Amino acid sequence: MPELPEVETIKNELLPHIVGRRVTGVTLFWAGIVRQPSVEEFYSRLIGQGLTGLARRGKYLIFSLTSGEVLIIHLKMTGSLLLKPASAEADKFVRAILHLDKETELHFRDPRKFGVIWLVEDADSVVGKLGPEPLEAGFTPQLLAQRLTKRTAPIKALLCDQTFIAGIGNMYADEALFAAGIHPLREGGSLSAEEVKRLHRAIQQVLWSAIGNKGASVENYFRPDGTLGTAHFQFQVAHRLGGDLCSVCGTPVERIVVRNRGTYFCPKCQVEKT
Numbered sequence: 001m002p003e004l005p006e007v008e009t010i011k012n013e014l015l016p017h018i019v020g021r022r023v024t025g026v027t028l029f030w031a032g033i034v035r036q037p038s039v040e041e042f043y044s045r046l047i048g049q050g051l052t053g054l055a056r057r058g059k060y061l062i063f064s065l066t067s068g069e070v071l072i073i074h075l076k077m078t079g080s081l082l083l084k085p086a087s088a089e090a091d092k093f094v095r096a097i098l099h100l101d102k103e104t105e106l107h108f109r110d111p112r113k114f115g116v117i118w119l120v121e122d123a124d125s126v127v128g129k130l131g132p133e134p135l136e137a138g139f140t141p142q143l144l145a146q147r148l149t150k151r152t153a154p155i156k157a158l159l160c161d162q163t164f165i166a167g168i169g170n171m172y173a174d175e176a177l178f179a180a181g182i183h184p185l186r187e188g189g190s191l192s193a194e195e196v197k198r199l200h201r202a203i204q205q206v207l208w209s210a211i212g213n214k215g216a217s218v219e220n221y222f223r224p225d226g227t228l229g230t231a232h233f234q235f236q237v238a239h240r241l242g243g244d245l246c247s248v249c250g251t252p253v254e255r256i257v258v259r260n261r262g263t264y265f266c267p268k269c270q271v272e273k274t
């Protein structure tokens, strides 16, 4: 699933091509992708609007429109947004096309059809419950410590909980916990002040590094020009299968399931505190 670094890359790379453009038409190959409003209203409210900005919140992309409304996209498991010249051939996995002026099209490609589009007046109706942004100045070790207080859920589950912290999913939670030397099953509230500091630093470090590498191309993630990111080549534990060895200590990386999510970690570098 695209996580913060992938969605941030898409935002950065789409921005110069779409701001100032006008929506001249919409093609929906699969109407189920529009969560809100009705399809008829979606067409009538979107066509003719100008795109005035593009922002990311958590794993959501938020397009500002001239009317003051916002178009929000969540790519879910396998979605990508591809910039194409007008009248480009759409492959069988393209679920929607936004036709823009200046001979540009935006293809929402989504093999597994979990992606969602909303057109709403207030972004908060979709993203209002998200936790803090991990790369913003307000996300301090103190804030992380405060939010972890008395939490009994495994730290891995908390990092993947979008209301706890926004934008982190399975891959970067595993990477951050490895970088911080913290076992994924530790109760959130059991982390020492020193461990919280290490985790805070690790979260920012793995996310910035992955943004620098334009995201991780696992499971259908593409950049808007159709090329791949390279962040997965830096992964230490995430998606390491079949006896891969920890790059630090040489112990085989292990896989366990934490709240239904496959979780990779080094049993030696990430010792569970008793």
Ligand SMILES: [Zn+2]
Binding pocket: 246, 247, 248, 249, 250, 251, 266, 267, 268, 269, 270
């Ligand atoms: Zn190790």
